[in-house]
Amino acid sequence: MSENAPIDIEVILSPTSKINQVDFESITFGSTFSDHMLQCDFRNGSWEKPIIKPYEPFLIDPSAKVFHYGQAIFEGLKAYRDAHDKLWLFRPDQNYDRFNKSAIRMAMPEVPREIFLDGLKELLKIDQQWAKGGVGNSLYIRPFMIAIGSGVIAAPSTQYRFMILLSPARSYYSGTVKVIVSEYYSRAANGGIGAAKAAANYGAQFYPTKLANEKGYQQIIWTDDATHGFMEESGTMNVFFRVNDTLLTAPATERILDGVTRKSIIQLATDNGMKIEVRPVAVAEIIEAAKTGELKEIFGAGTAAVINPIVGFGYRDDYYELPEQADSFALKLKSQIIDIQYKNAEDPYNWTVEVPLT
């Protein structure tokens, strides 16, 4: 069955749905996908007509540039059901803008707004049953683009594929998180691609993270590669430090991802009257604050977990446990963001965008 949607998307509906085979109570993050996906190819200098079709493997040449030269970028955002069964996106414009910034940095074509955002809404309308209600439940959205042109010569591809996948997610609890401050490995170079949401930035972290895991840490706090003297990110999240009642987080330089949750936290903290400083955060000042007891909290910020409190961190031969806080800034900010995302609170920022379901 094929029909034209309003924004000129070809739609091929799956004859059956997998939804009844899915146990939504025991979903592992990122492992279950909805019935359909969006696909749009770039050839001969322009984007072809997007298509929504059943989720399925596709054929690709073994010499496709994505396999050999890592031309691949992605985004991550979520759709949330409110108490009235309406469906909402959280700041999708931010993801759209960042996606195209990543595209430019990786010498890939920018994706038009209507393909990314209108295409996403159309896909969500079709697979809306995959977005379950209840705070914590969400439908994780993975737009991505890969170089599908063939040829093993190190030059940009002329052909690309943009896709959107949908993956139902439960409330994200990653267990107790301890992190280790990196003294050797790093995730980004000055003048590199650290600020891009490029696939390349992630695979490069797996080995150092494995070494950290072996030492009993779940994640790494990445430091600047030149001096390892400044805190940059935690695992795949931005990182915040609370020293006394001041929040500290690194500026979004070319080495650091300009996270949507990060900037939402900065806004909310400011409007809460919290003191927040966006500036380079020295490892030395955090160690000193941990020793004097002035370091109250550390937390990661990202789409998957929203805010991920860190219970302690390792640095060189020492481990610093963080005391539990009665008035945790992390938990306060997390509940404020979640309340906005699920429409349980005012949204004075107009961060939420409704997805038409009919």
Next chain:
Amino acid sequence: MSENAPIDIEVILSPTSKINQVDFESITFGSTFSDHMLQCDFRNGSWEKPIIKPYEPFLIDPSAKVFHYGQAIFEGLKAYRDAHDKLWLFRPDQNYDRFNKSAIRMAMPEVPREIFLDGLKELLKIDQQWAKGGVGNSLYIRPFMIAIGSGVIAAPSTQYRFMILLSPARSYYSGTVKVIVSEYYSRAANGGIGAAKAAANYGAQFYPTKLANEKGYQQIIWTDDATHGFMEESGTMNVFFRVNDTLLTAPATERILDGVTRKSIIQLATDNGMKIEVRPVAVAEIIEAAKTGELKEIFGAGTAAVINPIVGFGYRDDYYELPEQADSFALKLKSQIIDIQYKNAEDPYNWTVEVPLT
């Protein structure tokens, strides 16, 4: 048709050959592939039986980790026909060893020697007609490995695919090469993956290289990301500088690829009695040498072009043209390596390895 080769490879021969459709005189590097390819999957903690089969696209899940997290590595080497129609590899052990070093850094499984090297020889035996005679002609070999496990969560895959592709190549002439010394962009971080032949390192270079192209330069000389004060690589090649009669090249640190051509040049130059210094090469000393006329040559070193002479370089607002050398070290070393590769000279190092053709 399926049969077992000595090292337990399944072989499915193509019913027809594309070879007569190929104009070997007008081949673009990396764009034509032979009739067969080797494929071997890693699942459930071990490598399955390798298969040689017709070159063709394969099916892959849109959530495959290679698309989202850049777990992908490769190698590049060549097979050469000598004047007696024998086929030779050049230092394949080096590529094999480096491939597994790259695998470790990208948290991927190491590939067993017999799959990589014996598998390659078996593939070359089958597609031997694709390796044409004549100095300059070669069969470029592209072993690579990608993460094929599915799931959009940033953690190492549990499933991988190792493949070898063969691509006939002509003598590589890249035209007149001018390079610009990078003052902002960089290819590798301290504690990053610069020394690994990871796909991620290449796509990240495309955009800065495009900017260099727009300024009239074909490639970038990458400098260290922290200070941009030291010369590291040129484009996708290692780089050598000749100041008076001394060759200078950077040590193979964790930021720099330990090139096979690079180490062969160091060996040959040493045995030629040339002065060679493997040490950090300051941008300032090269600029100074260019101004005084002591800078005689710059050249890139890599498998594709062997040695690629550079005619001039840009730095800040200045362009430095290099004078033509009657006794070019680059050309002397290049012809020595090529003579060994094509068996037109003694190979005192045992660098060449014969490929059994029957």
